[in-house]
Amino acid sequence: MHEPNGTTADISLLAVLPLILLLFITLAYLSAAYRQRPATGGWSGWRTGFFIAGSLLLGVAFAPPIMAWAHHDLRLHVVQHLLIGMLAPLAWVLSAPVTLLLRTLPPRTSRHVVMVLRSRPVRTISHPLSALLLNIGGMYLLYLTPLYAATLQHPALHHWMHLHFLVAGYLFCWSILAGPDAAPHAPGMRFRLGVLFVSMATHAILGKLMYGYLWPRGTGHDVEEIQAAAQLMYYGGDLAEVLLAIVLFTMWLRTSPSHRSALTPYQPEPPPVTKEDMPTPRSPRHRWSKRLP
Amino acid sequence: MATPPPVTSPRRSLWYAVLVGAGVMAGIDEILFHQILQWHHFFDHATPAVGILSDGLLHAAELLAIVAGFFLLTDLARRRQLAVSWAWAGVFLGMGGFQLFDGIVNHKLLRIHQIRYGVDLLVYDLTWNLSALVLLGVGIWLYRRASRLERK
Numbered sequence: 001m002h003e004p005n006g007t008t009a010d011i012s013l014l015a016v017l018p019l020i021l022l023l024f025i026t027l028a029y030l031s032a033a034y035r036q037r038p039a040t041g042g043w044s045g046w047r048t049g050f051f052i053a054g055s056l057l058l059g060v061a062f063a064p065p066i067m068a069w070a071h072h073d074l075r076l077h078v079v080q081h082l083l084i085g086m087l088a089p090l091a092w093v094l095s096a097p098v099t100l101l102l103r104t105l106p107p108r109t110s111r112h113v114v115m116v117l118r119s120r121p122v123r124t125i126s127h128p129l130s131a132l133l134l135n136i137g138g139m140y141l142l143y144l145t146p147l148y149a150a151t152l153q154h155p156a157l158h159h160w161m162h163l164h165f166l167v168a169g170y171l172f173c174w175s176i177l178a179g180p181d182a183a184p185h186a187p188g189m190r191f192r193l194g195v196l197f198v199s200m201a202t203h204a205i206l207g208k209l210m211y212g213y214l215w216p217r218g219t220g221h222d223v224e225e226i227q228a229a230a231q232l233m234y235y236g237g238d239l240a241e242v243l244l245a246i247v248l249f250t251m252w253l254r255t256s257p258s259h260r261s262a263l264t265p266y267q268p269e270p271p272p273v274t275k276e277d278m279p280t281p282r283s284p285r286h287r288w289s290k291r292l293p
Numbered sequence: 294m295a296t297p298p299p300v301t302s303p304r305r306s307l308w309y310a311v312l313v314g315a316g317v318m319a320g321i322d323e324i325l326f327h328q329i330l331q332w333h334h335f336f337d338h339a340t341p342a343v344g345i346l347s348d349g350l351l352h353a354a355e356l357l358a359i360v361a362g363f364f365l366l367t368d369l370a371r372r373r374q375l376a377v378s379w380a381w382a383g384v385f386l387g388m389g390g391f392q393l394f395d396g397i398v399n400h401k402l403l404r405i406h407q408i409r410y411g412v413d414l415l416v417y418d419l420t421w422n423l424s425a426l427v428l429l430g431v432g433i434w435l436y437r438r439a440s441r442l443e444r445k
Contacts, residue, residue, distance in 0.1 A: 193357070200353035208345055212336040231335060242356055249364035253371075 014155050018062040018162065026055040029097060032104040047095045047180075054091030057083045058166075071152060074221045074229040078236065085135070085165035086173075086240035090247065093173040098181040123185050128195040131175040134168040136202045143206065148216035172199070177248055189252060196248070200241045207234030301376035302369065303443065307436075309365040310380040314387020316359025318428075322395065332409040344403040351399070355391075378442055382435035389428030396422040 029051050036043035060066065061083040070076040098117070102110045116122060124130060142148050142161065151157045176196050178186035186192065209215065211230035214223060221229075326333045340348075369375045396418065399405045408417040 197353050197357055200356060201349040204352045205345060205349035208336055208349065212338065238356060242360060245357060245360040249360060253364055253368060
């Protein structure tokens with residue numbers, strides 16, 4: 001019932017491009033995981049499973065019929081956004097792709113990659129606050145300005161938007177979880193929880209603003225459609241961010257009690273102990289240098 | 294810090310359970326009044342800007358409270374420091390406290406939304422806040438029971 005009115009040329013080539021890239025990246029991950037077998041104990045089946053799950057979610061979101069439909073229906077766009085920007089990145093982060101990359105590459109190249117990962121620009125951009133700004137700030141910019149309407153007109157901008165969702169979502173999930181890929185410079189658990197809190201609140205506020213003031217404007221969507229989409233964004237965002245919180249706390253609970261940063265200061269100890277306690281166990285150099293052959 | 298003494302921690306048990314209780318009550322309100330009865334409106338144009346802002350903050354706090362409270366209680370139980378009677382008191386104090394806060398601050402002071410639209414609100418507001426007081430009463434009774442048990 002929604003006939004895409006774009007030219008057939010950009011449907012055929014540009015529309016399949018993300019799927020081809022996705023297939024390529026997934027095969028690269030799988031072959032790297034397979035090649036880990038003879039080495040130290042192999043690669044975790046769970047991590048591989050998470051990567052495949054993330055790829056499948058992305059595959060659904062990038063499927064040409066869904067893409068064409070989401071172009072016309074804001075509700076489907078929100079679902080697509082949820083898959084690309086929240087759920088798939090979470091699954092990919094849990095698959096520890098950087099650790100796998102470092103184990104797969106030859107030692108010298110691997111060392112260069114570590115140097116890049118430790119560099120100031122990467123550290124800055126993967127800080128929870130900048131990841132939050134990229135993620136939620138990008139959403140405010142997209143939905144509360146004419147930018148969203150523009151992405152419907154220009155295919156390149158449209159792809160750029162999806163890429164931004166994916167990258168910003170990945171950075172955000174990784175910066176909040178600070179694992180399983182080593183995140184040497186990540187701030188403590190309480191700070192990350194605080195950033196997650198701000199993210200949840202701003203997400204909820206955006207959903208309400210879109211519902212109440214009927215953003216994004218200039219797209220020709222009717223009132224009911226925008227309001228349904230805004231509610232989907234509100235509850236879908238809740239779902240994704242509660243999932244992220246559950247994963248964060250599960251990872252926290254799985255670390256041994258002596259290394260676990262106490263969220264509230266322990267009675268026998270004076271409060272400063274917890275603060276000192278936090279940076280030392282995940283001192284950066286050790287974790288990464290251990291991974292290098 | 295290495296091996297905490299196997300003594301229960303009443304204060305933590307109470308407060309972590311308060312988090313869970315408040316989060317659960319918020320969840321019940323959300324599911325019952327927004328989704329099932331559809332009495333509450335998702336957005337009320339009479340809400341002032343500060344109401345929308347605080348609504349978002351509160352919503353995030355509720356969601357995180359329930360997850361954090363649950364995991365903190367689990368952590369406490371694993372350390373064998375969970376005091377169950379205090380935790381139950383905390384759950385009810387949290388539920389009642391949240392309900393009262395929702396009824397007074399959210400509905401009346403910030404005017405985020407009303408309980409129901411197109412009806413005489415007084416009865417609804419009274420019922421809402423009385424139910425909060427009942428929950429708080431149960432919480433206070435459990436609290437006193439827990440401290441009596443403690444003294445034995």
